[in-house]
Amino acid sequence: MEKQPIVELRQLSKTIGKKKIIDNLNLQLYPGQITGFLGPNGAGKTTTIRMMAGLMRPTSGEVFVEGQSVTEHFEETMSKVGVIVENPEMYKYMSGWKNLLHFARMNKSVTKERITEVVEQVGMQNRIHEKVSKYSLGMRQRLGLAQALLHRPKFLILDEPTNGLDPAGIREFRAHLRKIAIEDGVSVFVSSHLLSEIELMCDRIAVIQNGQLIDIREMNQVEEAHYYIEAQPAEQARELLTARGLSLEVSGAGFITKVEQEKIPELIHLMVEANIQVFAVQPYRKTLEDQFLEMTGGGQIAESHTK
Amino acid sequence: MLNLIRNEWMKLWHKKATWIMTIILVIMLIGIAGIMKWATSNMQQAEETHSWEENLAENQAMLKAELSNPNIGKAEKESLEEELALTEYRLDNNRAPLDPNSRESYVVNSHSMLSMVTLFVVIAAASIVATEFSQGTIKMLLSRPVKRWKILTSKYLTSILFALFLIVVAIVSTIIAGYLFYDSSGGSLLEYKAGSVVEISYWGRVLTLYGLQFVGVLIYTTFAFMMGSVFRSSSLAIGLSIFLLFMGPNVVFFLSRFEFTKYILFTHTDLTGYITGNMFIQGISMPFSIAVLAVYVLIFLVISYWSFIRRDVTA
Ligand SMILES: Nc1ncnc2c1ncn2[C@@H]1O[C@H](COP(=O)(O)OP(=O)(O)O)[C@@H](O)[C@H]1O
Ligand SMILES: [Mg+2]
Numbered sequence: 031m032e033k034q035p036i037v038e039l040r041q042l043s044k045t046i047g048k049k050k051i052i053d054n055l056n057l058q059l060y061p062g063q064i065t066g067f068l069g070p071n072g073a074g075k076t077t078t079i080r081m082m083a084g085l086m087r088p089t090s091g092e093v094f095v096e097g098q099s100v101t102e103h104f105e106e107t108m109s110k111v112g113v114i115v116e117n118p119e120m121y122k123y124m125s126g127w128k129n130l131l132h133f134a135r136m137n138k139s140v141t142k143e144r145i146t147e148v149v150e151q152v153g154m155q156n157r158i159h160e161k162v163s164k165y166s167l168g169m170r171q172r173l174g175l176a177q178a179l180l181h182r183p184k185f186l187i188l189d190e191p192t193n194g195l196d197p198a199g200i201r202e203f204r205a206h207l208r209k210i211a212i213e214d215g216v217s218v219f220v221s222s223h224l225l226s227e228i229e230l231m232c233d234r235i236a237v238i239q240n241g242q243l244i245d246i247r248e249m250n251q252v253e254e255a256h257y258y259i260e261a262q263p264a265e266q267a268r269e270l271l272t273a274r275g276l277s278l279e280v281s282g283a284g285f286i287t288k289v290e291q292e293k294i295p296e297l298i299h300l301m302v303e304a305n306i307q308v309f310a311v312q313p314y315r316k317t318l319e320d321q322f323l324e325m326t327g328g329g330q331i332a333e334s335h336t337k
Numbered sequence: 338m339l340n341l342i343r344n345e346w347m348k349l350w351h352k353k354a355t356w357i358m359t360i361i362l363v364i365m366l367i368g369i370a371g372i373m374k375w376a377t378s379n380m381q382q383a384e385e386t387h388s389w390e391e392n393l394a395e396n397q398a399m400l401k402a403e404l405s406n407p408n409i410g411k412a413e414k415e416s417l418e419e420e421l422a423l424t425e426y427r428l429d430n431n432r433a434p435l436d437p438n439s440r441e442s443y444v445v446n447s448h449s450m451l452s453m454v455t456l457f458v459v460i461a462a463a464s465i466v467a468t469e470f471s472q473g474t475i476k477m478l479l480s481r482p483v484k485r486w487k488i489l490t491s492k493y494l495t496s497i498l499f500a501l502f503l504i505v506v507a508i509v510s511t512i513i514a515g516y517l518f519y520d521s522s523g524g525s526l527l528e529y530k531a532g533s534v535v536e537i538s539y540w541g542r543v544l545t546l547y548g549l550q551f552v553g554v555l556i557y558t559t560f561a562f563m564m565g566s567v568f569r570s571s572s573l574a575i576g577l578s579i580f581l582l583f584m585g586p587n588v589v590f591f592l593s594r595f596e597f598t599k600y601i602l603f604t605h606t607d608l609t610g611y612i613t614g615n616m617f618i619q620g621i622s623m624p625f626s627i628a629v630l631a632v633y634v635l636i637f638l639v640i641s642y643w644s645f646i647r648r649d650v651t652a
Contacts, residue, residue: 108481108483119476132348181482
């Protein structure tokens, strides 16, 4: 990755009272890329995002946007950032349109035409003049996205945006983010405590636990490395595959194995020749989820869910 | 900054409470005038009425009698002499005083009704920052390319604008009530100034009284604004501000014999006392009061800005 990062967290730390909530975070975010920010509840995602949005002062370290520190150059940096922190709380007693007008007035270059454009982009033109108090959670999320996009930010921060969205909503949202990232070269930073909700939309994932960054990985590294193979008779298939030097792990009716993509046709060919019936050969995605659970300790996630 | 104030003004008027407060203000001001008129007209039927000349002549005789008493103190003597001078001026030059049941004296005396404006402006000023926190919208508001001090300034200016608006509504309502329930009568206002009697303009007096009352409104507005910024909870800020608004003057009344009372905020919030002569404590002057008020306002603003700009937003 030789591109210049658009956002950089340098040794970011936050202590509240005696508790170290964020501990020496270093992270770079690049244009056109969607980075996931994954961590169990209470890991410090929202706190990190609050510091990136200028709502909290870091105890030490800094957030840079295009090389400028957010605390020192607040107005310049924030005009490049669009953000939704936790739920998008809008002024419920006003219409969606008035809310957008309100936020538009706080940026120098947002015209009425731009507001209309964004409203259409998030598909709210039919109900934009209704009061926000009448909106469903999904509509509030859309309105939240609209306010974050108004000023064409180069960097978009979304904190648990899939909260309260149904699967169809999540899919639509994902397509939307992809489009923004690819077409406008926006760098997107999406937090979530559920890998399954963001793994399909992210190019990379940064994992945070107890305020520390414990892993950053590119998504395509992992995805193709593991395959799920289901074939009958299973014993014969196992012999054949282990003879090719693969180590297998039983999973349901089949095996999971680590193998490069280009070897797959050859393996299928061998199994078919040996009269083995092949039912399924597919990339195995769960690996990341498993690794995430391993890294963060599955039990702890369940625990922090309940509090 | 203009856009920020437009935003605040828009939000203010999208809240039902703002409309309700304005409507209550108008209804109360006109309603109370009606009730007062009704009550006094019932009482007056029993009384026999004299002309103002008869009343003043009686008053003149009384003042003279009191002045001839050799035991009265110096201060009392001066004030009696002043009053006598005014009375004699009226009789000699045929200048009737304002009839207490006239439209003119109703309007000029109603400046004290502005405590209702104070109450409503306090509610609005305490909420203008606090509700952003309690509804969570503050994080939307502050993650914009606008520095925090600008946002707070726009909110403060909007509170003052709202105070001005309500004062104008109150004055207009009072004048309407005056026209509805009272008849005009002639009469003039006199003042004893530097040893001689001068006539003063009626509307000048009205504006001065309402203007001074507005200073008090501004002080309470600033105080409530600070409470909202510090506590970030509208109910706490409104509750505490209103409590102090009602308790403050009473506390001053009880403490009036102590020297330090003259540094307490509430001693100075009603500047109209300097015009009407109703002062709680003696030995203070208008410039002194204004200086004390200025110091308090400055302190309130410093605390407001410090709290708003420095503290993390976790709402
Ligand atoms: N204002 C605060 N004061 C004290 N502790 C806080 C505060 N805000 C958050 N925390 C703590 O910081 C940790 C991280 O919180 P948060 O950033 O909200 O996590 P996440 O968004 O990943 O669920 C939690 O343990 C939480 O209890
Ligand atoms: Mg969170």
